[in-house]
Amino acid sequence: MSAYGLHRVVDPVGVLPQQADRLNADPVPGHDEVIVDVERLNLDAASFRQLREQHGSGEAVRAAVLAIVERRGKMHNPVTGSGGMLLGTVREAGPDSPLGLKPGDRIATLVSLTLTPLRITDSLADWDGTSEQVPCKGTAVLFGRSIAAVLPDDLPDHLALSVLDVCGAPALTDRVVRRDRASSVLVIGGGGKSGSLSLAAARRAGAERLIALVPTQKEAEALERTDLADEVVIADARDPVAVSEVVNRQVDVTIVCVDVPGCEHGAVLATKDGGTIVFFSMATSFSAAALGAEGLAADVEMIIGNGYVPGHAEFALDLIRAEPGVRELFEARERQTSAL
Amino acid sequence: MSAYGLHRVVDPVGVLPQQADRLNADPVPGHDEVIVDVERLNLDAASFRQLREQHGSGEAVRAAVLAIVERRGKMHNPVTGSGGMLLGTVREAGPDSPLGLKPGDRIATLVSLTLTPLRITDSLADWDGTSEQVPCKGTAVLFGRSIAAVLPDDLPDHLALSVLDVCGAPALTDRVVRRDRASSVLVIGGGGKSGSLSLAAARRAGAERLIALVPTQKEAEALERTDLADEVVIADARDPVAVSEVVNRQVDVTIVCVDVPGCEHGAVLATKDGGTIVFFSMATSFSAAALGAEGLAADVEMIIGNGYVPGHAEFALDLIRAEPGVRELFEARERQTSAL
Numbered sequence: 035m036s037a038y039g040l041h042r043v044v045d046p047v048g049v050l051p052q053q054a055d056r057l058n059a060d061p062v063p064g065h066d067e068v069i070v071d072v073e074r075l076n077l078d079a080a081s082f083r084q085l086r087e088q089h090g091s092g093e094a095v096r097a098a099v100l101a102i103v104e105r106r107g108k109m110h111n112p113v114t115g116s117g118g119m120l121l122g123t124v125r126e127a128g129p130d131s132p133l134g135l136k137p138g139d140r141i142a143t144l145v146s147l148t149l150t151p152l153r154i155t156d157s158l159a160d161w162d163g164t165s166e167q168v169p170c171k172g173t174a175v176l177f178g179r180s181i182a183a184v185l186p187d188d189l190p191d192h193l194a195l196s197v198l199d200v201c202g203a204p205a206l207t208d209r210v211v212r213r214d215r216a217s218s219v220l221v222i223g224g225g226g227k228s229g230s231l232s233l234a235a236a237r238r239a240g241a242e243r244l245i246a247l248v249p250t251q252k253e254a255e256a257l258e259r260t261d262l263a264d265e266v267v268i269a270d271a272r273d274p275v276a277v278s279e280v281v282n283r284q285v286d287v288t289i290v291c292v293d294v295p296g297c298e299h300g301a302v303l304a305t306k307d308g309g310t311i312v313f314f315s316m317a318t319s320f321s322a323a324a325l326g327a328e329g330l331a332a333d334v335e336m337i338i339g340n341g342y343v344p345g346h347a348e349f350a351l352d353l354i355r356a357e358p359g360v361r362e363l364f365e366a367r368e369r370q371t372s373a374l
Numbered sequence: 375m376s377a378y379g380l381h382r383v384v385d386p387v388g389v390l391p392q393q394a395d396r397l398n399a400d401p402v403p404g405h406d407e408v409i410v411d412v413e414r415l416n417l418d419a420a421s422f423r424q425l426r427e428q429h430g431s432g433e434a435v436r437a438a439v440l441a442i443v444e445r446r447g448k449m450h451n452p453v454t455g456s457g458g459m460l461l462g463t464v465r466e467a468g469p470d471s472p473l474g475l476k477p478g479d480r481i482a483t484l485v486s487l488t489l490t491p492l493r494i495t496d497s498l499a500d501w502d503g504t505s506e507q508v509p510c511k512g513t514a515v516l517f518g519r520s521i522a523a524v525l526p527d528d529l530p531d532h533l534a535l536s537v538l539d540v541c542g543a544p545a546l547t548d549r550v551v552r553r554d555r556a557s558s559v560l561v562i563g564g565g566g567k568s569g570s571l572s573l574a575a576a577r578r579a580g581a582e583r584l585i586a587l588v589p590t591q592k593e594a595e596a597l598e599r600t601d602l603a604d605e606v607v608i609a610d611a612r613d614p615v616a617v618s619e620v621v622n623r624q625v626d627v628t629i630v631c632v633d634v635p636g637c638e639h640g641a642v643l644a645t646k647d648g649g650t651i652v653f654f655s656m657a658t659s660f661s662a663a664a665l666g667a668e669g670l671a672a673d674v675e676m677i678i679g680n681g682y683v684p685g686h687a688e689f690a691l692d693l694i695r696a697e698p699g700v701r702e703l704f705e706a707r708e709r710q711t712s713a714l
Contacts, residue, residue, distance in 0.1 A: 038643075038670060040615065048613070048615060049613075049614070049615070050614050050615070050639050050666075050669075050670075051669070052639070052662075052665060052666060052669045053614075053636075053639065053662075114661075115659075115661045115662070115665070116661060116665065117665075144668075145668060145669050145671065146665050146668055146669050148665055148669065149665075149669040179670060179671045180671065181671050202668065273388070273389075274389070274390050274393075275380065275388060275389070275390070296393075299390050299392070299393065303378075313660070313678075316660070316661050316664065316665075318660045319455075319660065320653070320656070320658045320659065320660045320663075320678060321454075321455050321456065321656050322392075322455070323660075323678045324656065324678050324679055324680060324681060325392060325455070325456065325457075325486050325488055325489075325656075325681070326390075326392060327678075327680040327681070327682060328484075328485060328486055328542065328680060328681030328682045329390075329391070329392045329485050329486050329488065329489040330378060330390075330519060331485065331519045331520065331521050331682050332680070332682065333680070333682060333683060333684055334680065335677060335680070336677065336678040336680060337675060337676065337677060337678070338653075338660060338663045338664050338667075338676040338677070338678060339664055340664060340667040340668060340672070340673070340674065340675070340676060341664060341665070341667070341668030342667060342668045342671050342672065342673060343673060344673055
């Protein structure tokens with residue numbers, strides 16, 4: 035079981051690293067481990083929002099992140115249960131590591147920070163606490179079954195990291211749209227990172243009617259300037275009646291990419307009997323989805339968006355290279371975040 | 375939208391009945407509605423357990439159920455978010471009801487009590503508050519898109535109700551095992567109601583290696599007296615390492631039927647890459663499943679168990695008629711409950 039990092043669990047002993055309260059983040063590699071010199075953390079959006087809401091000022095958010103990592107040996111937000119990912123350079127690889135990484139490789143981890151042993155050594159001195167992307171000095175540990183992508187030379191780091199953070203979504207969208215031979219696809223939250231990548235993936239997978247649902251006129255306009263969707267509609271994703279009305283004809287596949295609670299029923303109402311819904315939002319409620327579909331007598335398959343699909347990193351990086359619309363939305367989003 | 379019962383929502387207006395705080399349970403049918411004279415409620419297991427834990431005595435549990443229904447116009451446990459189902463006789467059907475029911479039909483509702491307008495008129499005088507099955511006089515409302523099954527003549531009511539309560543599980547198990555052409559199937563919680571039906575369904579769908587995981591020696595012995603599983607193993611489903619060890623060789627399909635939190639990672643570890651997990655437990659955590667699979671680099675499809683699959687009621691009733699092992703487990707369970 036060492037491939038899963040069980041030996042790194044301090045408390046309670048015998049659970050997997052993600053379930054653990056505390057991990058041992060000692061930067062000495064086991065025989066199948068890799069030690070990474072961390073450069074940057076990318077906090078999960080739901081986690082960062084919660085920290086900002088709870089702590090307010092950037093300074094207080096920074097202190098909260100340091101306290102979590104100090105206590106837990108990982109950046110695992112105890113309220114949201116979510117983490118994020120990191121970027122760094124391989125320092126040392128154990129002799130039996132199966133990841134194929136060598137010292138000096140610049141990588142991004144594609145497993146969650148909720149299970150990655152992490153030590154911060156610079157007190158996050160270069161971060162002002164107001165953005166999800168956190169400059170950071172420290173070390174992290176990868177296990178035998180971890181996943182890491184070597185960073186591409188042809189894309190800026192911040193962009194690659196931003197893409198890799200959500201790369202499970204387009205890969206699973208591709209798989210589901212092809213499997214179902216879906217002709218109509220709705221992406222709820224189509225203007226966001228995972229949403230725009232999912233739109234591009236659905237188009238490539240052969241979908242003919244692509245609908246993006248967004249919350250505001252401004253997001254709609256940004257999306258309309260790209261060719262990613264055939265229809266852009268505006269509604270509150272938490273209002274099932276409104277979603278159902280703007281989507282009008284039910285679709286074969288619905289992809290849920292908005293990180294707010296309460297989007298389950300709108301997705302169900304928008305999807306045909308026999309169709310499929312993929313939930314990528316960490317704010318999804320299992321029971322609301324299960325009982326909602328039953329209560330609406332909807333014969334839909336509902337999939338929990340798994341962040342891991344083989345080849346997902348390459349697939350997402352390829353989309354951002356090939357689809358100017360996706361890149362444009364990502365870059366606009368970054369300009370906006372840094373302007374906040 | 376009246377087929378979904380929007381006109382019955384009192385507060386907040388404009389949401390679907392399941393999301394509503396309060397429904398109008400007035401027993402006068404709209405044009406596509408059906409009014410039912412209620413005989414019995416079957417509370418969701420998680421809801422009943424929570425009520426018992428919070429309120430203790432049977433008398434206090436009864437008062438709590440009455441208070442919920444009085445305030446909300448539905449039996450929607452505000453803590454667990456779950457409901458249950460009911461049994462009764464059709465009193466009146468509106469002229470445009472598509473359900474095909476007529477006055478005098480004895481039925482069970484297959485949509486959750488969390489969205490069914492309900493009025494109790496006997497103060498639950500015949501219930502002592504110590505069992506999930508609640509004798510009850512009152513009225514309920516079915517919408518155009520509700521689902522109800524006419525009760526069979528050849529099975530006792532309590533048994534039919536108990537089967538119909540979980541009939542989505544075997545139907546979806548059947549569909550997934552056939553779709554994946556799965557040869558090995560693990561049912562976590564194989565000794566329970568949905569678990570034993572799912573084992574029988576998986577066998578019929580062609581699975582060759584059927585493993586049931588149960589928590590105790592006693593449950594294992596009860597299951598071993600039937601032919602439902604090829605292997606019965608004992609482990610705490612919340613302990614992924616233990617689950618992984620007793621299952622030994624990973625399976626094609628895992629069905630999760632235990633109503634306790636924390637079973638997601640064990641299910642992931644027990645399932646092959648390329649395999650499928652169906653979560654029927656309302657205690658499933660969306661984020662634990664999503665992040666767990668990602669963190670374990672597991673390429674598994676994870677499905678949210680939808681309680682509605684067309685034909686699910688007939689399918690489950692047929693299983694209990696044809697499979698003596700399933701019926702035996704159901705009846706033993708009922709004897710146990712009434713003995714408490």
